[in-house]
Amino acid sequence: MSAEHESHGPHEAVDPLTAALTGGPLPPGAGADPAYLAAYRSARSDLALLRRHLDLIAEAVAEPPAPAPVAPERPVRRRVSGRRWARGRRPRALALGAFAAAAAASAVFGLGWVLSQGAGSGLDAGGGAGKEVSSRGAASVFGTPGYLACARLVAEGDVRQVRREPGSDRDRVTLRVTRSYRPAKADAEVTFLVEESAAPGPGDHVLVGIGRHAASPDTLVTGERDIAPLRDRITGALAAARSLTCEQP
Template identity: 40%
Template sequence: MTAEHETHEMYDGTDALMAAITGEELPAETRADAAFMADHRRATADVALLREQLGIIGNALAEDARPQEEPAPVRAPRNWRPVRRFAFGSLAVAAVATVLAGMGWLVVQAGSGANEDSGSASGAKADTSARSPFSSPGYLACARLVAEGEVTDVEQLPGASEQDRITLHVTRSYKPEKAEKQLTLVIDEGALQKALHKGDRILVAVPQHAVTPDYVLVGEKSIAGERAGLGRALPESAGISCE
């Protein structure tokens, strides 16, 4: 573990994951740290996904709690409804426990994040949620740019070994519906699974109030697997306010 990595995980006493969970406002000096902010944006997306899952479970429990109409005289055995309700309630409790366990995992990671190397952090990010951020209405509601296209130029920023400046020829803009055909983006290496090259096809998402993407998919195969979920989630995101 390097001192530089410790700084990215814990900046001036502020932990990126705990800040995302509590929603506390970050100091200006902390916001100026690009690597820390990349960690913070990824943590915010993970927390948003967990909150969304809790909302789905809560709605399902509320639906089950509504008064049931009396069945017709000809009906299934009397013990059928209680058994069904018990089974559903058990599943719901198990689902809540699973989500809460995920929240507990996040809190544990917040306390021990400074002791993990960058490779472990990358693997944890991949396993944090079964759902992709691109399929999450909550995540998309807080994104200012979601677009795919072809990389036409890659340049490492002088004095910033962990950042690349790329030129993206946009072939499809999801949010906003219309975007410039040529975009210049600064990408943190922490958002990438592999280095970018000219000719790569990518799908990027940039959060509100951010200048760098926090999620980048590389390759047509990876992008194709996200288009259906993205197409479903994007209309739903229009009715969600971003806090």
């Protein structure tokens, strides 16, 4: 591991979540770091989702209930004990508020992957997925609905071929897909580029995550032992991811 990777680079002085919260320009060098950009874009998506649901909560709480119609006087009747909502919009408002609050809480929880992952995400300085990805970092990424909503591919498979890409220091990996999480149905074979030093070997079983417009994975996990604990994280986050709209450009 190079000294540059260990120091994480000057742009990581401003983490992706802080950059998304402030809305200012990205720090120098961040635009060339796919992992930083993936974290930054996911944070922006989660923040936008959070703002929308907070608006729903505000509307539900602030909107007064519709006035109850004035009924003609009737003979006094004995009231049956029990709770009954007055006519108006209060039940709907409370239900909407509860739903929005739950959704907002989910969005806030999703921001946790940015904080726990930082900008590293197991990528090397050249922008390819590193062969060694910590289980904690991969779990944070793949267990986040915001990440899954913006990923063009999250899949497992067996490496069929690794071939040097002409005119570059990257390898083109051909993967036979055995299980696709995002999208639900992928091509039988997919290809992607990785740095030569990070490329898996033929026959390796890998779990790969590739961003919306990326040619290279931002997260690559090799081996059944490391992949197995991530499956439940992915399937658990997929339901929430399907209800999200990716706001990455």
